[in-house]
Amino acid sequence: MITAVEGLISELRKIGFPISVSENIDAVEALRFVDLGDREAVKTVLGSVLVKDYEHQSAYEAVFEIFFGLRRLQGVEAPTGQGADGEQRDGDGASVFGAGGAGGGVVDEVDDAGIRELLIQALRRDERLLLQTLARVYVTRHAGIQPGRAVAGTYYLSRTMRAVGPERVLTRLVEDATDEMGAMSVLDHRLLVEDYDWRIKGFRQEVEAEIRRRLVADRGADAVAKTLRRPLPEDVDFITASAEQVTALREIVAPMARKLAAKLAHKRRHKSRGALDFRRTVRKSMSSGGVPIDMVFRRPRPSKPELMILADISGSVSAFAAFTLQLAYALRSEFSRVRSFVFVDGIDEVTDILQSADNIVDVTRQINAEALGVWLDGRSDYGHALDTFWEQHGLELKSRTTVLVLGDARTNYRSPRAAVIKQMSHRAGHVFWLNPEPESIWNSGDSVIAAYAKYCDGVYECRNVRQLRAFIERLG
Amino acid sequence: MTQAPTKAGRGGPAAAEAAVPGGAVSAGMPPLFESAAEVEQSLRGVAYLPDKKIASVVHLADRLHKPVLIEGPAGTGKTELAKSVALMTGAPLIRLQCYEGLDEAKALYEWDYRKQLLHIQMREGELDENASRDLEGELFGERFLLTRPLLAAIRATEPVVLLIDEVDRLDIETEALLLEVLSDFQVSIPELGTITARTQPLVFLTSNTSRELSEALKRRCLYLHIDYPSVAREREIVLARVPGIAEDLANQLTQLMRSLRSLDLKKKPSISETLDWARTLVVLGTAHIDAETLASTFPVLLKNQSDIELAIKELGDHTMARP
Numbered sequence A: 001m002i003t004a005v006e007g008l009i010s011e012l013r014k015i016g017f018p019i020s021v022s023e024n025i026d027a028v029e030a031l032r033f034v035d036l037g038d039r040e041a042v043k044t045v046l047g048s049v050l051v052k053d054y055e056h057q058s059a060y061e062a063v064f065e066i067f068f069g070l071r072r073l074q075g076v077e078a079p080t081g082q083g084a085d086g087e088q089r090d091g092d093g094a095s096v097f098g099a100g101g102a103g104g105g106v107v108d109e110v111d112d113a114g115i116r117e118l119l120i121q122a123l124r125r126d127e128r129l130l131l132q133t134l135a136r137v138y139v140t141r142h143a144g145i146q147p148g149r150a151v152a153g154t155y156y157l158s159r160t161m162r163a164v165g166p167e168r169v170l171t172r173l174v175e176d177a178t179d180e181m182g183a184m185s186v187l188d189h190r191l192l193v194e195d196y197d198w199r200i201k202g203f204r205q206e207v208e209a210e211i212r213r214r215l216v217a218d219r220g221a222d223a224v225a226k227t228l229r230r231p232l233p234e235d236v237d238f239i240t241a242s243a244e245q246v247t248a249l250r251e252i253v254a255p256m257a258r259k260l261a262a263k264l265a266h267k268r269r270h271k272s273r274g275a276l277d278f279r280r281t282v283r284k285s286m287s288s289g290g291v292p293i294d295m296v297f298r299r300p301r302p303s304k305p306e307l308m309i310l311a312d313i314s315g316s317v318s319a320f321a322a323f324t325l326q327l328a329y330a331l332r333s334e335f336s337r338v339r340s341f342v343f344v345d346g347i348d349e350v351t352d353i354l355q356s357a358d359n360i361v362d363v364t365r366q367i368n369a370e371a372l373g374v375w376l377d378g379r380s381d382y383g384h385a386l387d388t389f390w391e392q393h394g395l396e397l398k399s400r401t402t403v404l405v406l407g408d409a410r411t412n413y414r415s416p417r418a419a420v421i422k423q424m425s426h427r428a429g430h431v432f433w434l435n436p437e438p439e440s441i442w443n444s445g446d447s448v449i450a451a452y453a454k455y456c457d458g459v460y461e462c463r464n465v466r467q468l469r470a471f472i473e474r475l476g
Numbered sequence B: 001m002t003q004a005p006t007k008a009g010r011g012g013p014a015a016a017e018a019a020v021p022g023g024a025v026s027a028g029m030p031p032l033f034e035s036a037a038e039v040e041q042s043l044r045g046v047a048y049l050p051d052k053k054i055a056s057v058v059h060l061a062d063r064l065h066k067p068v069l070i071e072g073p074a075g076t077g078k079t080e081l082a083k084s085v086a087l088m089t090g091a092p093l094i095r096l097q098c099y100e101g102l103d104e105a106k107a108l109y110e111w112d113y114r115k116q117l118l119h120i121q122m123r124e125g126e127l128d129e130n131a132s133r134d135l136e137g138e139l140f141g142e143r144f145l146l147t148r149p150l151l152a153a154i155r156a157t158e159p160v161v162l163l164i165d166e167v168d169r170l171d172i173e174t175e176a177l178l179l180e181v182l183s184d185f186q187v188s189i190p191e192l193g194t195i196t197a198r199t200q201p202l203v204f205l206t207s208n209t210s211r212e213l214s215e216a217l218k219r220r221c222l223y224l225h226i227d228y229p230s231v232a233r234e235r236e237i238v239l240a241r242v243p244g245i246a247e248d249l250a251n252q253l254t255q256l257m258r259s260l261r262s263l264d265l266k267k268k269p270s271i272s273e274t275l276d277w278a279r280t281l282v283v284l285g286t287a288h289i290d291a292e293t294l295a296s297t298f299p300v301l302l303k304n305q306s307d308i309e310l311a312i313k314e315l316g317d318h319t320m321a322r323p
Helices: A002-015 A021-033 A039-050 A054-068 A070-074 A080-085 A091-102 A112-125 A128-143 A153-164 A166-181 A186-219 A221-228 A243-270 A278-288 A315-330 A351-356 A360-369 A382-396 A419-427 A449-453 A465-475 B022-027 B036-045 B052-064 B078-089 B113-126 B129-139 B149-155 B172-184 B215-219 B231-241 B247-261 B271-284 B291-301 B305-315
Strands: A306-312 A337-343 A347-349 A401-406 A430-435 A458-461 B068-071 B093-097 B109-111 B145-147 B161-165 B186-189 B193-196 B202-207 B222-225
Touching: A002 A021, A002 A039, A002 A054, A002 A221, A021 A039, A021 B052, A039 A054, A039 B052, A039 B222, A054 A186, A054 A221, A112 A128, A112 A166, A112 A186, A128 A153, A128 A186, A153 A166, A153 A186, A166 A186, A186 A221, A186 B247, A186 B291, A243 A315, A243 A465, A278 B113, A306 A315, A306 A382, A315 A337, A315 A351, A315 A360, A315 A401, A315 A465, A337 A351, A337 A382, A347 A382, A351 A360, A382 A419, A401 A419, A419 A430, A430 A449, A430 A465, A449 A458, A458 A465, B036 B052, B036 B078, B052 B068, B052 B078, B052 B202, B052 B222, B068 B078, B078 B093, B078 B161, B078 B202, B093 B149, B113 B129, B145 B149, B149 B161, B149 B172, B149 B186, B149 B193, B172 B186, B172 B215, B231 B247, B231 B271, B247 B271, B247 B305, B271 B291, B291 B305
Parallel strands: A306 A337, A306 A401, A401 A430, A430 A458, B068 B202, B068 B222, B093 B161, B161 B202
Antiparallel strands: A337 A347, B109 B145, B186 B193
């Protein structure tokens, strides 16, 4: 047990969980007070000691399943008696169910169509144990796991789920229910569909868990953990992020913006205190007999900077741009004004679009629909875009303005026209450049970041949410 | 009360106690609960329906003598959990409501300087060399110490439950003053020495995650995230808390809540709002929710015009579509 905990902790640390020695000790200590046969309880207890951040929860769960998943396969099988509280209307289901718990003897002889029928019944009645057994059967028949092959969890999962056909199952379930209950309102129908959808998702998780268990049994926890290792959401690289990861990122960026805004506001207020408020100090000293024990200071009123963001929205860097725009927009209360521009080879202002839509997906859709930022051929041309910006908005730059350029500075071998940045940095207070590419590949190929860097107040690598957050914190 | 024969009387400069490190206090204390299942049972006894996770973390907190940091969306029963634990153990609840600008004087202790001034004035006539030294000792004695929630919890002679509510509203600097209390259950007062807890209080901290808490604070706590409840648990809560509600209605209602919370709302409805809504429906005598009831009772659930519009667009209106 202790070795499993140690493996778990070292894997979590590798991913980037900040686990201290004292938390490590607590984790081992905590296990004394929990029923080790109860996997869920162990998971909760270790989680409450090791994971202190909600955003890290799902990453923790994935790792936990790898290191502790096997226990259920070898150890005590879930108690079969639990099925008694579910209604067993037909004997058929019950017998199969019992056999499944004991090792799946009878279920193995049922053909594919029969299994599907069983699955539908199980889903309708929401029988957890039968679903687990069925997940096992599906994985055995359809995942095609070969021992010793390179680990590829998602491939097995998609193969199995293709055999299950979740859409067809859902349609069947809904049709059966409507046949049974007759007419129903749209609302009820929707609730029904959602409920079944929920159950099917649960089944999918069972399948996923089963595949993971088998991989671990075959290759060992460490190997599986290594190949399935996924970074924490804040460490996901913007450029290589998958669609799934982008959705996950979207979820953490919103609360992060809120926290960041609170922090910046706090910092601004407490940075320095204002002048002594003589009148209020004297008034307060009355209660201590005229002795001014507590000084009262005026609230400081530092001026807020104005932010202008120029975001490259071409191809691969667009995810990065979208997040930064969203973050900057969420922080608008911390700046006297935030203006956003998008460019590819031309440039357009999108401040109003950001203001009217509160969802970044809508914003992206609108920007794409109107082909904003495109001037000629829709291939990046930093020189022309920056030039246009300077012509149209150059005079609006003031000493309180901070200009933020987001992009990889890959300008398709067109002229960078770096002199524009020079002019901008003369007029504006600061010009910063955030580059979503790793610093090691800057200036390779058509990247001309060095030409611009000369005139910027700072050029920063900004590959993930963590770096983005650090930069904004410094900016505020 | 202590047997320490100090001038100041009860409590006293806890020199002897200070020698005992925080952990040792726990050794003699029997755990409050035998198992997580017992916690769950007792919480149900006071009409708080916990899930397995909540019960096992509370159990662990009692065994490990660690504070619990509870995070989660507003209105999911974070504060309620602390109150219910106090209720079920029969321990008094000491509550520290955090806000921006809360300082040591409001959280830990304060010298009552008005009384001190009066005291000096009273004794002014008889001051000689000796008396003034005595006076100094008196001034910083128990008589003039105003205990605030944290100190009160530490000094309690019987077990207490300490609730530090909305800890994320504390200033970052003030957060540090919690650290000594939370890890060693002791408070250092320069004039009196260190006061160590005799019985370790169960401590709950709640946070709405309006800002990131410091690593130091998190490290000292167990972490519990209370999310919106699952459909089954919410149904149970509704059935327990709303008298006279039909099971069918509760079923439909909680499924609707799940579907509502999956929408992109500005403010997702909390459990307390679910309960309000359920009560409204019972009063109105609704047996089955349809689009019409939905539209007319949404304001109980959603407090934001754009949210209401979105919800009606998604869930309500279009009448019978399928046969």
